[in-house]
Amino acid sequence: MHIKEVCLVGFKSYATRTEVPGFYPYFNAITGLNGSGKSNILDSICFVLGITNLQQVRASNLQELVYKQGQSGITKATVSVVFDISDPTRSPLGYEDCPEITVTRQIVVGGRNKYIINGHLAQASRVKNLFHSVQLNVNNPHFLIMQGRITKVLNMKPPEILSMLEEAAGTRIYETKKEAALKTLEKKQSKVDEIDKLLDQEILPALEKLKKERMQYMQWSNGNAKLDRMKRYCIAYEYVQAEKIRDNAVQALKN
Template sequence: MVHIKKVDIFGFKSFGFTNSTVNFEPGLVSISGPNGSGKSNILDAIIFALGENRPKIMRVDKLRSLIHDIEGARRGPKMARVSLQFDNSDRKIPVDSNSVVITREMDEHGENTYYLNQKQTNRNQILDLLEVANASLNQLNAVQQGTVTRISEFTAEEKRTVIEDLIGLSYFDEKKSESIKQLEDADRRLEVALARMDEIKKRIDELEVERNLKLRYELINREAWTIACDFSIKQNEGDSD
């Protein structure tokens, strides 16, 4: 089963500009500490690395505020970087490696860069890989404060949706919807192309008629010219006699 083995955090929220590492073992892991010590920031860092883009989910007003002491006087670049190392020995994440490292960096201007095993990639690829492994944010893999109470108040339809998310059905439903939309778009483009082809064929037929008329006109002109020349020659021969 896919699980996080290690989290490396740099410049994220209460974690300063030195690398902090949190190791996880399979099974239940508990992180304890006094209020304000940054326990919840570890979960925020994890969901940040998984591609979360909603500031309120990570308890800030804007993504740029996730960078530690963003308004301070630190010399050098200010950035937030979080790396998640996953145990992928069962290959649930479709990457041929026993460990998969996903990294997200955000600079002081709010620009984001993603890496998969130290190779730059894009957010969509990261999200697709996590969806396949049932490790995405949409499948209750990250349960924040207040979420348990909200789940207990779910309607039957909402519970059904959550269950479908957990077993991965929603991923394939979304892919099916995307494929159907792409197919419909392709059908519309094909209809437009066929309509243009009909217009082009009609124009070709018109040009063919014009071409034939022109060739006929030129042929008649040549024949008339030949007849006129022959008549002129014969007339000149008659005058000579």
């Protein structure tokens, strides 16, 4: 994914529609005389990418991004950036089948601010997620290296440069998430170990004891049932014997 073209209308020094085509996929340099608007082209790209620190684009509020702050009859600033996304492996999520995507941001003097993706209105959060899905985060402190920071970057040590590149590429956030996930996993594992210990020392012995008590109860219950049956047999036998004795006694009296 790379920029193909930038179109500015009413943005900073660009009062009328100005198209800047012919961007190269890998490296570009904007040259020109002082005051010709070179920096404003970079500012316009950052504007579309959703920059929140307006000091980076030399403004204190959004209205200052409108040509002459709306005092010359131009009351809105519009910037469109056309991205080449013909490589589906580097396309934003949901746009894999599109050869290009146009993201537009417009502000109106008075505070209105809107985003448009391929001609359709979009929430700022959707645009933010679109760029984040391809590791573009203009609000990352290392995304832009302005003139005053070049010497500082050149003097960085290798670990500092690596850290800066990780943040600029958007991989640092995954490292942070990975560390958080590992800590959570460690806590979960500690809980699992605690449960295993509880199982071994308390629950399993208690279950074994209950099994033995159940077995003893079943033996007692079976023995008690057998005793009840034997008692009934004895009562029945005694009853039959008593009936026989009674019948014999009655017969003897008749004789």
